[in-house]
Amino acid sequence: xxxxxxxxxxxxxxxxxxxxxxxxxxxxxxxxxxxxxxxxxxxxxxxxxxxxxxxxxxxxxxxxxxxxxxxxxxxxxxxxxxxxxxxxxxxxxxxxxxxxxxxxxxxxxxxxxxxxxxxxxxxxxxxxxxxxxxxxxxxxxxxxxxxxxxxxxxxxxxxxxxxxxxxxxxxxxxxxxxxxxxxxxxxxxxxxxxxxxxxxxxxxxxxxxxxxxxxxxxxxxxxxxxxxxxxxxxxxxxxxxxxxxxxxxxxxxxxxxxxxxxxxxxxxxxxxxxxxxxxxxxxxxxxxxxxxxxxxxxxxxxxxxxxxxxxxxxxxxxxxxxxxxxxxxxxxxxxxxxxxxxxxxxxxxxxxxxxxxxxxxx
Amino acid sequence: xxxxxxxxxxxxxxxxxxxxxxxxxxxxxxxxxxxxxxxxxxxxxxxxxxxxxxxxxxxxxxxxxxxxxxxxxxxxxxxxxxxxxxxxxxxxxxxxxxxxxxxxxxxxxxxxxxxxxxxxxxxxxxxxxxxxxxxxxxxxxxxxxxxxxxxxxxxxxxxxxxxxxxxxxxxxxxxxxxxxxxxxxxxxxxxxxxxxxxxxxxxxxxxxxxxxxxxxxxxxxxxxxxxxxxxxxxxxxxxxxxxxxxxxxxxxxxxxxxxxxxxxxxxxxxxxxxxxxxxxxxxxxxxxxxxxxxxxxxxxxxxxxxxxxxxxxxxxxxxxxxxxxxxxxxxxxxxxxxxxxxxxxxxxxxxxxxxxxxxxxx
Numbered sequence: 022x023x024x025x026x027x028x029x030x031x032x033x034x035x036x037x038x039x040x041x042x043x044x045x046x047x048x049x050x051x052x053x054x055x056x057x058x059x060x061x062x063x064x065x066x067x068x069x070x071x072x073x074x075x076x077x078x079x080x081x082x083x084x085x086x087x088x089x090x091x092x093x094x095x096x097x098x099x100x101x102x103x104x105x106x107x108x109x110x111x112x113x114x115x116x117x118x119x120x121x122x123x124x125x126x127x128x129x130x131x132x133x134x135x136x137x138x139x140x141x142x143x144x145x146x147x148x149x150x151x152x153x154x155x156x157x158x159x160x161x162x163x164x165x166x167x168x169x170x171x172x173x174x175x176x177x178x179x180x181x182x183x184x185x186x187x188x189x190x191x192x193x194x195x196x197x198x199x200x201x202x203x204x205x206x207x208x209x210x211x212x213x214x215x216x217x218x219x220x221x222x223x224x225x226x227x228x229x230x231x232x233x234x235x236x237x238x239x240x241x242x243x244x245x246x247x248x249x250x251x252x253x254x255x256x257x258x259x260x261x262x263x264x265x266x267x268x269x270x271x272x273x274x275x276x277x278x279x280x281x282x283x284x285x286x287x288x289x290x291x292x293x294x295x296x297x298x299x300x301x302x303x304x305x306x307x308x309x310x311x312x313x314x315x316x317x318x319x320x321x322x323x324x325x326x327x328x329x330x331x332x333x334x335x336x337x338x339x340x341x342x343x344x345x346x347x348x349x350x351x352x353x354x355x356x357x358x359x360x361x362x363x364x365x366x367x368x369x370x371x372x373x374x375x376x377x378x379x380x381x382x383x
Numbered sequence: 384x385x386x387x388x389x390x391x392x393x394x395x396x397x398x399x400x401x402x403x404x405x406x407x408x409x410x411x412x413x414x415x416x417x418x419x420x421x422x423x424x425x426x427x428x429x430x431x432x433x434x435x436x437x438x439x440x441x442x443x444x445x446x447x448x449x450x451x452x453x454x455x456x457x458x459x460x461x462x463x464x465x466x467x468x469x470x471x472x473x474x475x476x477x478x479x480x481x482x483x484x485x486x487x488x489x490x491x492x493x494x495x496x497x498x499x500x501x502x503x504x505x506x507x508x509x510x511x512x513x514x515x516x517x518x519x520x521x522x523x524x525x526x527x528x529x530x531x532x533x534x535x536x537x538x539x540x541x542x543x544x545x546x547x548x549x550x551x552x553x554x555x556x557x558x559x560x561x562x563x564x565x566x567x568x569x570x571x572x573x574x575x576x577x578x579x580x581x582x583x584x585x586x587x588x589x590x591x592x593x594x595x596x597x598x599x600x601x602x603x604x605x606x607x608x609x610x611x612x613x614x615x616x617x618x619x620x621x622x623x624x625x626x627x628x629x630x631x632x633x634x635x636x637x638x639x640x641x642x643x644x645x646x647x648x649x650x651x652x653x654x655x656x657x658x659x660x661x662x663x664x665x666x667x668x669x670x671x672x673x674x675x676x677x678x679x680x681x682x683x684x685x686x687x688x689x690x691x692x693x694x695x696x697x698x699x700x701x702x703x704x705x706x707x708x709x710x711x712x713x714x715x716x717x718x719x720x721x722x723x724x725x726x727x728x729x730x731x732x733x734x735x736x737x738x739x740x741x742x743x744x745x
Contacts, residue, residue: 097459097462097463100459101459101528104528104534104535105528105530108528108530108531108534109530111701135537136498136525136535136536136537137534137535138534138535138536139523139525139533139536139537139538140537140538140616161501163498163501166463166466166467166470168467168470168471169470171501172466172470172499172500173466173498173499173500174498174500174501175497175498175501175502175537176501176502254502339473
């Protein structure tokens with residue numbers, strides 16, 4: 022098992038990474054401060070891992086909150102289902118929520134913990150690659166609104182993150198690939214060496230080779246932890262983690278939540294960011310091609326939905342949180358391994374990228 | 384105008400108290416960091432003060448969010464109405480929400496600010512005595528749940544609190560009295576001298592004598608600020624501010640939100656706390672009588688609802704946030720001006736208080 026520590030201004034917490042960590046009860050129990058625990062999970066994960074985690078809390082007052090599976094349920098309405106059950110089962114301020122599932126469960130459980138009785142403890146047990154390398158680390162929590170993704174939420178840090186890579190064995194390949202999009206992102210934004218490693222080892226990771234997988238997850242979490250430590254509230258550097266996300270959010274919103282996976286939308290968004298970065302003369306043709314190749318070889322989409330036209334793109338992007346005071350800010354690349362956040366680009370190049378369709382990066 | 388500063392660990396903010404502060408645009412504008420502003424108010428307050436506040440923001444992108452008036456609308460559903468409008472009108476992370484109204488508007492707007500895009504700025508302009516002396520100061524925000532008051536919320540501090548006592552001239556007497564319950568509370572929990580002043584001056588305050596009113600509000604805010612500064616997250620001392628609230632919440636829940644005013648329920652709750660404190664031998668008959676007299680003379684209720692029986696009381700109190708790990712903690716008085724938080728009292732005395740009805744403190 023490897024342990025990474027995330028050190029924030031007022032508090033830090035450990036990220037444990039290893040195989041079969043769910044069989045080490047003390048690892049989780051030591052982060053629970055009282056006798057009440059509520060495991061929040063979904064209908065897909067519950068039959069796989071819920072009772073295994075529940076067994077850790079023999080003798081505790083334990084609640085099982087089971088939500089339907091899918092991004093379309095990441096809403097205030099279903100958040101309220103968590104509150105309903107916590108209140109009906111009389112959970113008090115000393116309770117600990119445990120998020121057992123992917124990014125949706127992690128974001129919702131974290132936000133529920135942030136708001137329940139003005140804040141209770143929580144622990145992340147991410148079971149998808151996306152959640153393991155991205156959403157479970159860093160304290161962004163929240164739900165969607167019909168008018169935009171993650172528009173309602175909080176910065177709220179867990180007591181611990183427990184990444185058991187064994188849980189990935191039950192993950193559908195499509196979701197594994199979607200999670201891998203975020204792994205590629207870390208290479209692109211700040212670690213050219215890691216990007217090269219990914220070019221050479223992406224197959225091993227996608228085949229769940231334990232060693233390669235652990236390395237990729239550990240590296241991804243390290244990069245994210247370092248960025249979050251420097252900028253918890255996303256005043257600056259943290260925004261580079263949104264490479265591909267502003268374009269991607271527009272794609273997700275256009276398609277309706279749940280039709281494209283988040284990582285798939287981010288993949289296309291990254292292709293658009295690569296494309297625009299080349300138009301600005303920042304990336305060479307070769308760099309853009311390498312980015313495109315890795316995304317494509319990982320089995321991720323590289324073309325935005327055919328029906329999503331420029332005007333709709335702009336309208337949907339204007340609602341994104343990365344828009345400050347009317348100015349659209351994008352994460353772009355100056356080379357592989359170096360990202361910047363900027364609103365300083367010619368609208369013409371930007372519009373060309375939005376219109377490029379299947380000619381992106383070509 | 385008087386200015387109080389609330390100094391918290393990571394940030395402080397000013398509380399302005401005076402007459403006709405709404406006519407001093409710069410006082411508010413200097414706390415708005417960008418060009419977007421959303422005033423959140425209700426149908427009662429809007430015709431009275433909304434346009435006066437709106438006039439301050441000539442040239443800004445201004446939204447007016449008008450909610451129905453009443454505690455029964457302090458819910459996730461109506462919170463979402465705020466988000467709906469902010470998103471529809473494309474407010475971004477640099478927007479500032481302005482809470483213009485009583486405690487319900489302040490709590491909801493503050494919570495909306497805490498959650499909208501994971502946190503935007505907000506300013507409190509409380510227009511009821513209750514909000515001016517209590518809920519607008521200290522950063523407690525939230526909404527109710529059918530199973531309990533303020534069960535969903537956040538600790539989230541405003542940029543500034545602006546108390547214009549002129550706004551109290553439009554407040555119904557019943558609400559003025561309800562707010563006065565919290566003023567009495569400050570005397571009871573930590574300032575015997577202020578309590579004596581209130582015994583002598585309560586009529587002036589309730590008649591809106593500007594000097595007496597300003598003194599009472601300033602004193603109340605000072606006490607609250609000092610307590611919050613020492614214990615923002617209610618780990619200890621801050622809990623004394625809940626004198627009468629655990630009993631009171633049970634009354635409010637039993638009656639259904641909106642039938643009893645919060646301050647009225649707190650008044651009865653304080654009578655019950657006085658009663659129990661006497662049963663424990665901590666308060667003299669004379670002290671209890673003085674407390675009861677002031678509450679009664681202020682026109683506040685001193686007897687819980689007839690139909691609220693002991694068993695229901697206990698059930699409703701067990702859901703209160705002040706219950707830790709199964710133990711009911713209450714704020715009780717050791718003398719006028721000195722409160723403690725304790726779960727160390729005989730159940731028999733507690734049950735006698737719950738059963739006393741119109742014999743409370745007699």
